[in-house]
Amino acid sequence: MTPALLIILGVILASGAVGVVAGRRVPMNLENWAVGGRKFGVIVIWLLMAGEVYTTFTFLGASGWAYSKGAPTYYILIYGTLAYTLSFFILPEIWKIGKREGLHTQPDFFAYVFKSRWLGVLVAVIGILSLLPYLQLQLAGLGMIVEVASDGAVSSTAAILLAFLLTSAFVLTSGLHGSAWVSVIKDILMLTAVGIVGFGIPRIHFGSIGRMFQALIEKAPDHLVLPGASPAQGVPWVMSTVLLTGMGFYMWPQLFGTAFSAKNDRIIRRNAIIMPLYQIPIVLIFFVGFTAFLILPGLSNGDLSLLSLVRETYPSWFVGFVGAAGAVTAMVPASVLVLTAAALLAKNIYRAGFRPQASDHEVMRVSRWMVFFVSAAALVFALLLPNALVNLLLIGYDGVAQFFPGVVLGLSWKRVTRTGVAAGLISGLAVAAFLVFGKHDPVFGLNAGFVALAVNAAVTVAVSLAKRPAAEPAR
Amino acid sequence: MRPGMKKALACGAVPFLALVAALPFINRLRPTVLGLPFVLFWILAWVALTPVFLFLADRFLRKSDGKDENR
Numbered sequence: 001m002t003p004a005l006l007i008i009l010g011v012i013l014a015s016g017a018v019g020v021v022a023g024r025r026v027p028m029n030l031e032n033w034a035v036g037g038r039k040f041g042v043i044v045i046w047l048l049m050a051g052e053v054y055t056t057f058t059f060l061g062a063s064g065w066a067y068s069k070g071a072p073t074y075y076i077l078i079y080g081t082l083a084y085t086l087s088f089f090i091l092p093e094i095w096k097i098g099k100r101e102g103l104h105t106q107p108d109f110f111a112y113v114f115k116s117r118w119l120g121v122l123v124a125v126i127g128i129l130s131l132l133p134y135l136q137l138q139l140a141g142l143g144m145i146v147e148v149a150s151d152g153a154v155s156s157t158a159a160i161l162l163a164f165l166l167t168s169a170f171v172l173t174s175g176l177h178g179s180a181w182v183s184v185i186k187d188i189l190m191l192t193a194v195g196i197v198g199f200g201i202p203r204i205h206f207g208s209i210g211r212m213f214q215a216l217i218e219k220a221p222d223h224l225v226l227p228g229a230s231p232a233q234g235v236p237w238v239m240s241t242v243l244l245t246g247m248g249f250y251m252w253p254q255l256f257g258t259a260f261s262a263k264n265d266r267i268i269r270r271n272a273i274i275m276p277l278y279q280i281p282i283v284l285i286f287f288v289g290f291t292a293f294l295i296l297p298g299l300s301n302g303d304l305s306l307l308s309l310v311r312e313t314y315p316s317w318f319v320g321f322v323g324a325a326g327a328v329t330a331m332v333p334a335s336v337l338v339l340t341a342a343a344l345l346a347k348n349i350y351r352a353g354f355r356p357q358a359s360d361h362e363v364m365r366v367s368r369w370m371v372f373f374v375s376a377a378a379l380v381f382a383l384l385l386p387n388a389l390v391n392l393l394l395i396g397y398d399g400v401a402q403f404f405p406g407v408v409l410g411l412s413w414k415r416v417t418r419t420g421v422a423a424g425l426i427s428g429l430a431v432a433a434f435l436v437f438g439k440h441d442p443v444f445g446l447n448a449g450f451v452a453l454a455v456n457a458a459v460t461v462a463v464s465l466a467k468r469p470a471a472e473p474a475r
Numbered sequence: 476m477r478p479g480m481k482k483a484l485a486c487g488a489v490p491f492l493a494l495v496a497a498l499p500f501i502n503r504l505r506p507t508v509l510g511l512p513f514v515l516f517w518i519l520a521w522v523a524l525t526p527v528f529l530f531l532a533d534r535f536l537r538k539s540d541g542k543d544e545n546r
Contacts, residue, residue, distance in 0.1 A: 071502075071514065074514065074515060074518055077518050077519065077522055078494045078495070078518060078522070081490055081494060081521070081522045081525050082490060082491065082494065082495070084525070084529075085487050085490045085491070085525060085529065086487075088487060088529050088532065088533075089483075089484070089487060208510070209510055209511075210507075210509070210510025211510075213507065213510050213511060213512065214510070217504065217507070217512070221504055224504055224512040224514070224515070225502050225503060225504050225512065225514055226498075226502045226514070235498055235499050235502055238498060239495050239498055239499075242494070242495060243495060269533055269536075270533075272529060273526050273529040273530050273533060274526060276490075276522050276523070276525040276526050276529075277523065277526055279522050280519065280522060280523060283515070283519055286515075
């Protein structure tokens with residue numbers, strides 16, 4: 001067994017074990033399982049949110065875009081920062097309602113605020129359809145990283161099976177506590193790997209980061225300013241995309257749900273203040289992608305540029321370390337995605353749709369079965385039908401972002417109605433689907449999802465205003 | 476609106492002005508700063524400055540909380 005293989009397998013097994021042990025001293029009821037008993041302090045919340053936010057896409061996509069598109073990749077740095085700024089104002093209000101009413105999930109929030117069980121079911125269905133392809137993407141990324149980093153010694157399929165079975169196991173035993181503790185391993189490994197690679201690679205090949213940029217400016221100055229190598233993704237595209245993804249960010253059901261796990265609203269605010277600093281390491285990943293653009297031109301798949309360059313530059317044991325960091329980077333978000341999808345299915349579709357009389361105890365039991373079901377579905381899609389969910393993935397962000405007007409207006413505007421929110425949500429989704437699947441994205445230089453979001457907001461407000469204020473029951 | 480919220484929202488608007496509204500004006504290569512293309516330096520600087528503005532927003536909110544109730 002090579003050192004690289006040993007490191008990869010060791011980290012995956014250790015992460016699984018830590019996740020399983022994390023929940024051993026906590027009695028597993030719905031409250032502890034889904035929202036960590038609402039007891040997480042500022043450090044755990046930070047680890048968990050950072051753990052969820054930095055996914056395999058951060059590793060592969062940010063460097064891949066820097067490599068193949070150039071400047072449009074900067075949007076990744078911007079949208080997270082906007083999302084944290086928005087979360088500073090919105091998440092504490094969501095937390096307060098969640099605490100007061102004992103909410104566990106995003107559909108719970110919609111169902112409570114708009115007094116509509118069926119709006120909750122609709123939100124749950126949209127949420128699950130958006131989560132599943134995202135989960136599959138994490139698994140595919142995991143397989144790719146481990147296969148490349150182990151030099152083919154561990155096949156993509158074997159890596160996915162091993163890492164994901166362990167992930168499902170700790171979701172089952174420990175719920176959100178498991179994800180939080182595995183995040184500790186993940187954040188340390190990932191930041192170490194990114195730090196070494198991001199500073200090291202430009203230095204090793206060009207002497208310094210500044211000289212790398214000098215070389216790039218001489219060779220391809222246009223690559224570094226918008227629209228880079230991607231004419232459709234100029235300034236208006238970046239502006240509309242960062243607004244869309246910034247607003248959509250915490251509308252992902254798994255991130256929205258993390259807000260409920262905090263001990264109090266102060267913790268959420270403090271977390272929002274420091275989170276933008278966690279964006280800064282992304283710039284190091286850009287450096288690697290830019291260096292690859294100079295050193296390894298002509299790769300067919302830009303997403304492999306980081307791994308290819310790491311292999312080119314470092315000894316094989318270190319490549320194994322990067323692979324291990326990449327694997328656990330997929331495990332944490334995957335665990336929260338599985339947990340969230342299972343909770344949505346059990347609480348917001350099974351109970352809200354079919355069995356209103358089910359107790360929390362029964363919902364917990366069903367949630368655990370749903371973990372099996374969701375995990376099996378994700379494996380089938382990842383291993384057997386890798387292309388089945390591609391369309392859903394294309395529209396995933398555009399889809400969850402459509403929750404934003406309902407959440408913000410629900411918190412701040414007394415006249416907003418459930419009919420307005422449902423109408424806005426459906427018209428936003430319809431516009432997004434029409435534009436994206438009709439290959440009209442970007443549309444007039446703007447991100448199609450942003451256009452859909454504007455339509456959604458307008459419809460929500462218009463339909464809400466059409467109803468006389470007195471007719472709306474007091475909330 | 477609770478007191479202090481207006482000031483807090485004004486602080487929260489700053490990253491949006493710097494990172495979205497300003498984008499058409501700062502999309503340039505030169506001058507390079509610390510070796511970085513200007514546009515990348517600008518974005519990075521404002522990402523790093525955002526916590527300062529959120530910290531100020533938090534102070535405005537807490538000040539008004541302190542007047543309303545003892546937390």
